[in-house]
Amino acid sequence: MMDVSALTLTKTEILQLAKPSIGGVILFSRNFESIDQVKKLIDSIREINPELLISVDHEGGRVQRFKQGFTHLPAMEKLGEIYDKNPTLALKQAASCGFVLAYELLAIGVDFSFTPVLDLDHGNSCVIGDRAFHSNPDVVVKLAGALIEGMHEAGMKCVGKHFPGHGFVVADSHLDLPVDNRPMSDLLQDMKPFKNLINHGLDALMPAHVVYSQVDDRPAGFSPKWIKDVLQAQLGFSGVVFSDDLSMQGAHFIENITDRVSTSLDSGCDMVLICNHPELVAQVIDEDWGLSEKLQSMQGFYVFKSDKINHQQHLATIKDLL
Numbered sequence: 290m291m292d293v294s295a296l297t298l299t300k301t302e303i304l305q306l307a308k309p310s311i312g313g314v315i316l317f318s319r320n321f322e323s324i325d326q327v328k329k330l331i332d333s334i335r336e337i338n339p340e341l342l343i344s345v346d347h348e349g350g351r352v353q354r355f356k357q358g359f360t361h362l363p364a365m366e367k368l369g370e371i372y373d374k375n376p377t378l379a380l381k382q383a384a385s386c387g388f389v390l391a392y393e394l395l396a397i398g399v400d401f402s403f404t405p406v407l408d409l410d411h412g413n414s415c416v417i418g419d420r421a422f423h424s425n426p427d428v429v430v431k432l433a434g435a436l437i438e439g440m441h442e443a444g445m446k447c448v449g450k451h452f453p454g455h456g457f458v459v460a461d462s463h464l465d466l467p468v469d470n471r472p473m474s475d476l477l478q479d480m481k482p483f484k485n486l487i488n489h490g491l492d493a494l495m496p497a498h499v500v501y502s503q504v505d506d507r508p509a510g511f512s513p514k515w516i517k518d519v520l521q522a523q524l525g526f527s528g529v530v531f532s533d534d535l536s537m538q539g540a541h542f543i544e545n546i547t548d549r550v551s552t553s554l555d556s557g558c559d560m561v562l563i564c565n566h567p568e569l570v571a572q573v574i575d576e577d578w579g580l581s582e583k584l585q586s587m588q589g590f591y592v593f594k595s596d597k598i599n600h601q602q603h604l605a606t607i608k609d610l611l
Contacts, residue, residue: 290315290344290531290562291570296322298333301567306337308574312560312584313342316399317354324358324397331398342560342587347394347402349386350419360389363610365406368432369423380435382610385603387439391589392600395445400589403495403531404440405433407449407482408456416461426481433482437490439603444590448531449486451497452520453509454479462498462539472503484524493529493587494520496558498539507556508542511549516557529583532561536569546572559583 290313293302305311314334321327331343345354350364368386372379394402407429408414410421422432437447453476458467469476483494496510509515510532520526532553533539535546543549546569553561559581563570 290342290560291567291574292317292564293320293330293334294567296320296326297330303337305570305574306334306341309580310574310576310578311338311341312580313344313400315403315562315564316343316345317564318356321355321357327355328397335398340585342584343398343400345394345399345402346404347390347399348404348406348420349390352420355394359393360604360607360611362386362390362607364419365422365432365436366410366419367610369410369421369428372423372428372432376431380431382607383432383435384439384442385606386610387436387441388443388603389439389600389607390436391440391443391445392596392603395443395589401446401448401493401587403448403450405436405447405449406451407433407486408451408454409479409482411457413459414456414461415459416463417456421456426478426485429482430485434486434490437486441490442599443596446492446587446589447490448493448495448529449483449491450495451499451509451533452480452483452494453497453501453515454483455497455499458499462533463537466498466500466508466539466542468500468502470502473501476501476504480524483520483526487524487526487528491526491528493531494526495531495533496520498533498537498542500542508539510540510558511542511552511556513556521557529560529581529587530558532558534562534564536563536566547576550576550578554578 349362406420408417410424422429460467498508505512505514
């Protein structure tokens with residue numbers, strides 16, 4: 290999965306998107322000027338290959354790439370705060386946030402958002418922080434499960450992140466390689482949201498660029514032990530596994546980008562992301578990396594006009610959050 294540089298495709302990007310190795314595109318704020326413009330951009334991508342998956346990081350709060358014309362959803366921490374006072378209301382609002390998020394993205398042709406964040410709020414991580422629903426894993430399961438139900442109601446698949454949990458480490462994996470030195474017995478709490486949502490709506494998952502040193506010396510996204518042994522064999526996850534961005538500093542565990550891609554895929558990832566570094570995409574784009582059939586399941590079901598009524602009803606439910 291690659292990104293594109295601007296509001297329209299360059300000649301180089303048009304050629305790259307036609308390559309068999311490219312399975313999807315992730316959009317960023319730089320790709321958005323207006324709803325009409327981004328729809329044209331997405332249409333131009335689909336003209337090259339209608340099977341390409343179109344994605345975006347659209348969680349709410351400070352991680353929401355598209356603003357003008359979209360509902361600016363709250364950071365998920367807000368739902369956790371409401372849950373502590375009124376659980377029934379919080380779960381209803383979480384489902385409505387999921388529906389609104391999915392509906393508005395599907396309406397412009399985006400297949401899915403990389404959400405929800407299933408990390409626990411340990412109070413340590415500035416990169417996670419208010420993106421997390423709560424510090425209590427049981428509350429995270431309930432709120433994230435409700436959000437996923439709302440997304441599914443609109444027709445969008447979800448991607449839980451960052452397995453097995455990024456909330457404890459202080460370092461930001463965009464800038465560093467965090468190391469979590471806790472034993473597996475402690476990590477089980479962080480894994481609980483992932484474990485409990487498997488077979489209960491979790492369609493896809495993204496591992497963390499974090500080393501859990503008591504379990505493996507590799508970051509989770511490059512670790513067969515974490516992906517194949519723990520996630521798939523022990524927890525029974527059979528959905529799609531996306532790598533986190535392989536250009537992040539946390540991925541520089543492996544220096545060469547070709548080795549980075551092959552190790553990630555060999556470890557159990559179905560699709561790898563390379564963002565903000567077109568020179569790295571150029572180094573791997575002509576390789577035959579194969580294709581995971583599971584990825585087809587992530588295509589969105591596009592919005593029907595009758596859903597506009599549901600959209601308005603869900604907006605009414607969350608109006609106090611906006």
